[in-house]
Amino acid sequence: MLRDVTLGRYYPARSVLHSLDPRTKLAGLIIYIVTVFLASTPVSLAATFLALCVLVVLSKVPVRFMIKGLLPVAFILAFTAALNIIFAVDGVWKAILITVRTLEVVFGSNILTLTTQPRAISDGVEKGLSWMRVFKVPVHDMAMTVSIAFRFIPILADEAGTVMDARKSRGASFSGGLIKKSRALIPVVVPLFASAFRRADDLSVAMDSRLYGYSRTGGSLHPLRYRGCDMAAYVMMLCYMVAMIIMKVVGA
Amino acid sequence: MSQIIRFQDVSYSYAKGTPYEKKALENVSISVESCDFLGIYGLSGSGKSTLLRLAAGLIKPSSGQIEIGRSARVGLVFQFPENQLFGSTVLDDVMFGPLNMGLEKDKAREMAETALRQMGLGAEFYNRSPFSLSGGEKRRAAIAGILAMGTEVLAMDEPLAGLDPEGQESLCDILERLNEKGRTIIVVSHDSDVLGRRCRSAVVLENGRVSDCGSSGDVFSRNPGFAPLSFRVMEKVKAMGINL
Amino acid sequence: MSFACIEEVCHSFGSNRVLNAFSLRLESGRFTVLAGRNGSGKTTAARLLNALVIPDRGSVIVDGYDSRDKASVFEIRKRIGLVLQNPENQIVADTVEDDVAFGPENLGLSSDEIRRRVDASLKAVGLYDKRLDNPSSLSGGQKQKLAIAGVLALGPKCIILDESLSMLDRPSRADLLKLIRRLCDEDGIAVLLITHDMEEAAYSDYVYVMDGGSVVMKGSAAEILTDERSLHLHGLRTPVACAAASRLREKGYPVPQDVLTEEDLLSFIGGAAC
Structure with a gap:
């Protein structure tokens, strides 16, 4: 199961969304999330949902694949919805609102990670936040940390699987109640941390040897450049946002 | 001699149904x-580790059948087993397996001490922290953890990885002794140089399929690419009519 | 004038004395091996060369730069690249070419120059057509080639490989040894391979053997690898072809001293049979 981690994984395909600049997509995600929280009526909510469907279609990622990564979230959603229906005034509408909003935010973010390579996301975030360097915020280091962390997720996931297998082959059991499971995981987590530290040690030697940190200026292999499709996308995002704001103001 | 493990037309795929x-x-x-x-030999990615996991029952085949002999069990030692040492003392760690099998504490201790002795770690190691051991000692302690479970079959994934020449020879000596005392030993390795001459039988895996199997001598003759360097060189020298 | 010089270095980690009057020289265009059993101090010795470890006593001079001088560290690390043992733990990016670009980007070069160096390095190691692939999809041997490309992109005059072949299967090992030989012979790069596998040393020009923190044997590959007894004393094995060559010599066959590898031996035998 650990080896099948699909949440946050890139899905290779040729689509409009795949070819956009990461900054465009990040801006789009932020705008989308804002509109999702602006929408408080059935009409505006439907509009955001329609926008999501358009994005899903444009991404050319199979819906089945997207849903697979969202099953863990489904449980939390169902729980929250139930609480609202039982306890809140206007409970049913609140439940729908919260459920749909959460789904939209999660799906929306998922579309970003499915259509954008981790390196592109971190480049986009770094470029977008580069103004923070004025305030001595280590933007480049943070971006590096995040992108390396992303890279090692599947590797550590595999290793966790191996450590668990090694414990199982000595008779350890990972089934049973929550407490029993947690106890059984400690002898897995500790070696995993040790291994992560060992890898980090090696990586830091490798990075130091390759002169990490000696220059924060200079060019990069993939300088981010806006193209026509990005400009078109920005225009459409702006129109969508304006439309949603108008809907809010008008009270639809 | 009876068959202790049998794979019949076994196939296995990871992450079935996903891209x-x-x-x-x-x-x-x-x-x-x-x-x-x-000895099971093959290049990286040929399926050797998957084979071991199937033999140990950690995963089930996608198709085909695996038969393990009457009341026989397979103890599996993973690559770099010392990375999973966890007990507060060496003895505690080695006793983990036998205790999980349901043995009484005294019996478990006995099995653990025997296993440690077989791996060349005497009483002075019992109460030490596993992390205070040298690399070679840690590996032997980790192997003892599986040995102590008393399984009929001992299967090991790259047992010599990371050991220097002396460490490799002494571990091979230990494995040979265990085999003489009646344990079935299966080792998986991409390199037959040191293990090759100790193994009686050999299997070669290529791209997930068995490309050859039989006695070590025969398999090495037919697959010089996987034969120990010493074997290859001696064969070539002999073939030239030179007698060494 | 040697490219790099380690002179009488003593170094301890805490109370543990790791290096004892250790000396070593690296020459351009020469493939040098530093061999020793586990715990002999090889890895620490390697880290002296690119200023990752500053010696307690003694000196390390690389191309005229002293490693104890903080201002020289940048120049030293531009000249000496380090490839580690585990292919996985050196990769920092999601595509092959991005990983190679890591070094040049840290040098502050222009985007065009970075692209030029990345392409040249990938072509030099034979990974150019995999430049857009995810490094996770590469084999162990290819990952090590990627690491070498990442180091080459810095334009070094010396590459240190710290047991970099030990986790690879035989064909990959042979492949990498060929690449290393080519970098040495054609590009004049000084290569230092740290290992305990003397079969790898059979492809080198010069061998240092270490034990207990100091150099105990040094000489040309042919001199050192044929000294079976001393190698065994220091926990190392003679290469198979060398041992066979010695046996043949004992029987009266005129095997030259520089027959060290399987290929050397087979071509000698093939010639002798004619």
């Missing part, structure tokens, strides 16, 4: 005799 699906083994049929010392 990341990968076929690791295809129609593999192998039989392992009791008390054999078997």
